[in-house]
Amino acid sequence: MSSSWRVLERREVFSIPRRISIAIETVELPDGRRVDDYMQIDIADFVLIVAETGGNRIVCLRLYRHGARRVGIELPAGHIDDSEHPLDAARRELLEETGYESADWEPLGTFFQSTNHRIGLGQVFRARNATKVQEPCSGDLEDAHVELLTRDELIAAMRTNEIVSAPCLAALALARI
Amino acid sequence: MSSSWRVLERREVFSIPRRISIAIETVELPDGRRVDDYMQIDIADFVLIVAETGGNRIVCLRLYRHGARRVGIELPAGHIDDSEHPLDAARRELLEETGYESADWEPLGTFFQSTNHRIGLGQVFRARNATKVQEPCSGDLEDAHVELLTRDELIAAMRTNEIVSAPCLAALALARI
DSSP, X not given: OOOOOEEEEEEEEEEETTTEEEEEEEXXXXXXXXXXXXXXXXXXXXXXXXEXXXXXOEEEEEEXXXXXXXXXXXXXXXXXXXXXXXXXHHHHHHHHHHSEEOSEEEEEEEEEEETTTEXXXXXXXXXXXXXXXXXXXXXXXXXXXXXXXXXXXXXXHHHTTOOOBHHXXXXXXXXXX | OOOOOEEEEEEEEEEETTTEEEEEEEEXXXXXXXXXXXXXXXXXXXXXEEEEETTSOEEEEEEEETTTTEEEEEOOEEEOOTTOOHHHHHHHHHHHHHSEEXXXXXXXXXXXXXXXXXXXXXXXXXXXXXXXXXXXXXOOSSOOEEEEEOHHHHHHHHXXXXXXXXXXXXXXXXXXX
């Protein structure tokens, strides 16, 4: 079976502090070959939340996303603050972005935005019996609208390509939606 | 409903030609606010292939991925070459990485690695009745092993976090695996 590559050298070639760092690594492959320009990209790690209401609806957001240049449907999500526990970040982001909270949380798994380049690590949580306790107050730039979608409506949104975020689709796969 | 942001200015702040470009945009939001440091990241667009054999197995790869620093299960995938049609890229990558081909292709949708930052656009294709016609010859750095997994085995691999690529999980969501 293929085994790990050894990092012989790593040099940062670009950074915007607290936002992105790009490094070029010299790596040694298991067969002894060396590659001197393997690129790794680091951005902040993040959480995504699949929050289900007691009425079997999933708490979603409809909003313009500038990276995609379009309006789409997404799950609540956000960056993990420094020294914040991922579950605490998930609770915070769900409350800030949607006004919902839950007492029943389960980790569903993790993934990378790219397994070539790393980019960010995403951690997915399921929240059951989520209930609305306040109005959203995310402070995000986007003007987001909370929508409670059934599983069938979410599947239809995947089919019509209204969900264009790979991390959101990945979270839905882990949640078996 | 939230509408598009206007890009007032865009300046490239870093690039490695043909690999990555980072730009900072000045954008105007629908409410008139201006943001002068919105980051966009461009890397090559890519295809992912959910190839099913006549025996209802999905053609997968088990390989070390340096971005994740671990061995995992992935779908055949790769960058779209300059001026290559995405479906041609999918046929080429499936053949090179697994030795399989198919006469029955269907586009399943597209996504971005990040809807904040863009990063790369992924295009997903389903290939039915895939058959092995040659040995793999990808030329990739990774020592990949082809594995034919049933749908249940793929779902088990998601549950045990053996699939850690957001684009692969996203492709499985679009394929309704």
